Amino acid sequence: MASEAPVITRQPLSQTLAVGSELRLSVEATGDDPISYRWQFNNFNIPGASSTEFIIPNAQTEDSGNYKVVVTNSEGSLTSEIAVITVSQAPVFTSQPQSIAAVAGQSIRLEVEARGLPPLVYQWRVNGFNIPGARLPQFSISNVQEADAGSYSVIVTDDSGAKTESDVAILTVSEELVSDIFISSIAFQDGGILLRWAGEDGLVLQAKATLKDAQWRDVPGTQGESQSLQVTIGKSAFYRLIKR
Missing domain, CATH: 2.60.40 (Immunoglobulin-like)
Structure with missing residues (x-):
């Protein structure tokens, strides 16, 4: 039977994940046994990383970089494709929503600014419940009523799945004032x-x-x-x- 050099049948995959998530890389290979594995990070060997899987249980931003694995048997060696790993901090708000005291019938606008791994996705909430369709950095009500009063916040999620919730903005709505009667x-x-x-x-x-x-x-x-x-x-x- 002819000897077989290693052949990688499943490559390690690039990933984007949030700080604190588990990083799990894996590879599959065929060829004559025994097959050995040596994982590398930015072209340097990772001590003790010598199996088909490489795991970091609590990934941090410094774990971002290029990972690959060298597969070896008696017939030769083969290096996998590079898996690019991005570990992202949770989004940070640079501008928080502000509380508003409005009169019924007025228009109100809440808005935030945030930075993080794009694209950022927004979800506005009132009294702890998601507002359907409110998925922009701004949220407006064109004809505010007393029923709209409450505690508003927004959750922003980055491309890694990391989430941050804003401060709470209190919307108070008073009854319509009469300007032409005094x-x-x-x-x-x-x-x-x-x-x-x-x-x-x-x-x-x-x-x-x-x-x-x-x-x-x-x-x-x-x-x-x-x-x-x-x-x-x-x-x-x-x-x-x-x-x-």
Whole structure:
């Protein structure tokens, strides 16, 4: 029977992977036994790497480079093709999304900037859930409503599969402010404050004790239902008119 020099039947493959992932390279060869294997990294022998597989359980960026294996038997040696290994750091945000306080009906836009191994893929989330179709560095809502309020973030994934999530941006949405209807007069009367405005259906007076308070509260009995409406307030506060 004729002697057979080594023949590589399956080459090691190039890979792109994230930091911390397992790097696994393998080769298959035929020929007269015994066959020996010697893995090399950037043309230098890797100590102890002498089997059909070479594994790094927790790959780091310094493991990026060119890998190959020399297959040898009594009839000769053969060097595999080069497997180019790229170990990528997780993407890094260079610009984070910013919290927004909006009024219902406005347009809002959240955006980020990130760098990492391209191509980068984005997935926006609200309250921990993916937003279907929101896969760009920017996310916009053209007619924001109170139901859109919440915690927004974006996950960016690089070509190696490494992922990073952005900071959380809080979107708050207040009810639509009324710009063409206003309080027409303020007067002191009987120990209280008398407010007068032109009323219409859906117009409500709201108050809060200080501007730092998180929530405006309806003043009871101030639903606008006529062309003139007045209410006596017993304590000082901040007031506004909204239309529902």
